[in-house]
Amino acid sequence: MQATVLQEKLLRLRTLLTELGSVVVAYSGGIDSTFVLKVAHEQLGDKAIGITAVSPTFPLLELEAAKRVAQEIGARHETVQTDQLAIDDFIKNDASRCFHCKTDLYQLLGNVRQSTSAAYVVDGTNLDDLGDDRPGIKAAREWGVRSPLVEVELSKGEIRVLAKGLGLSNWDKPAAACLSSRIPRGMPITLEKLSRVEEAEAMLQGEGLRHFRVRNHGDIARIEVAPNDLPWLIEPARCTRITARLKELGFQFVTVDLDGYRPGGVSLS
Numbered sequence: 505m506q507a508t509v510l511q512e513k514l515l516r517l518r519t520l521l522t523e524l525g526s527v528v529v530a531y532s533g534g535i536d537s538t539f540v541l542k543v544a545h546e547q548l549g550d551k552a553i554g555i556t557a558v559s560p561t562f563p564l565l566e567l568e569a570a571k572r573v574a575q576e577i578g579a580r581h582e583t584v585q586t587d588q589l590a591i592d593d594f595i596k597n598d599a600s601r602c603f604h605c606k607t608d609l610y611q612l613l614g615n616v617r618q619s620t621s622a623a624y625v626v627d628g629t630n631l632d633d634l635g636d637d638r639p640g641i642k643a644a645r646e647w648g649v650r651s652p653l654v655e656v657e658l659s660k661g662e663i664r665v666l667a668k669g670l671g672l673s674n675w676d677k678p679a680a681a682c683l684s685s686r687i688p689r690g691m692p693i694t695l696e697k698l699s700r701v702e703e704a705e706a707m708l709q710g711e712g713l714r715h716f717r718v719r720n721h722g723d724i725a726r727i728e729v730a731p732n733d734l735p736w737l738i739e740p741a742r743c744t745r746i747t748a749r750l751k752e753l754g755f756q757f758v759t760v761d762l763d764g765y766r767p768g769g770v771s772l773s
Contacts (some may be wrong), residue, residue, distance in 0.1 A: 526551035552579060683698045728765040
């Protein structure tokens with residue numbers, strides 16, 4: 505029964521995207537926007553374009569992965585350059601940070617839509633996202649961005665199941681919020697802070713971690729990992745290696761958060 509429901513939702517998604525005619529997909533390389541790009545490409549061919557915004561808040565590793573997956577799909581994929589650090593209201597890092605970031609993104613994508621004569625900009629917002637405080641969704645609505653996954657009532661878990669069935673290599677990819685989310689609200693965002701987090705997380709990813717964050721509290725790096733990864737993380741040799749590298753990056757203290765990995769949540773200030 506569940507499989508039948510999922511296939512019905514997938515069919516509705518295919519029908520919706522076909523009816524839209526041509527789309528610009530806000531494509532970050534995360535599983536949600538990847539799934540939208542995959543289905544849009546299957547239904548619309550070159551009339552579906554994945555656009556990735558490249559900025560200091562977007563890790564290079566994520567950009568490389570996004571390019572690779574778009575190539576696997578065979579979809580049109582382009583990048584646009586932006587810099588949220590030029591936006592004073594973004595740098596302040598208050599509760600409206602995501603609104604200003606997404607406003608910048610959707611304005612850019614709106615320009616792409618006009619230049620390519622695409623009918624709509626679509627994103628990867630899913631049904632589960634509606635339960636969170638998401639200023640970015642408010643920005644999307646203000647810019648007329650459509651959310652096909654919400655419109656056909658697909659949840660995150662359902663998207664992963666369908667993505668696996670469609671052969672997407674990143675179907676189980678962990679969530680990857682922008683680097684600015686690693687900096688506590690109220691602490692101004694700078695290129696130095698973003699770069700330090702990016703390098704720290706690239707190092708931990710190289711060690712084999714998948715579900716983690718490095719939060720930047722000035723002189724303190726606060727590492728969050730899934731509880732079952734904690735013994736692995738504090739293995740003496742690995743712990744020494746990680747601590748040494750993070751201190752090389754400029755952190756004076758390296759700590760591990762015993763509450764564990766929490767996607768999206770760092771409002772400590």
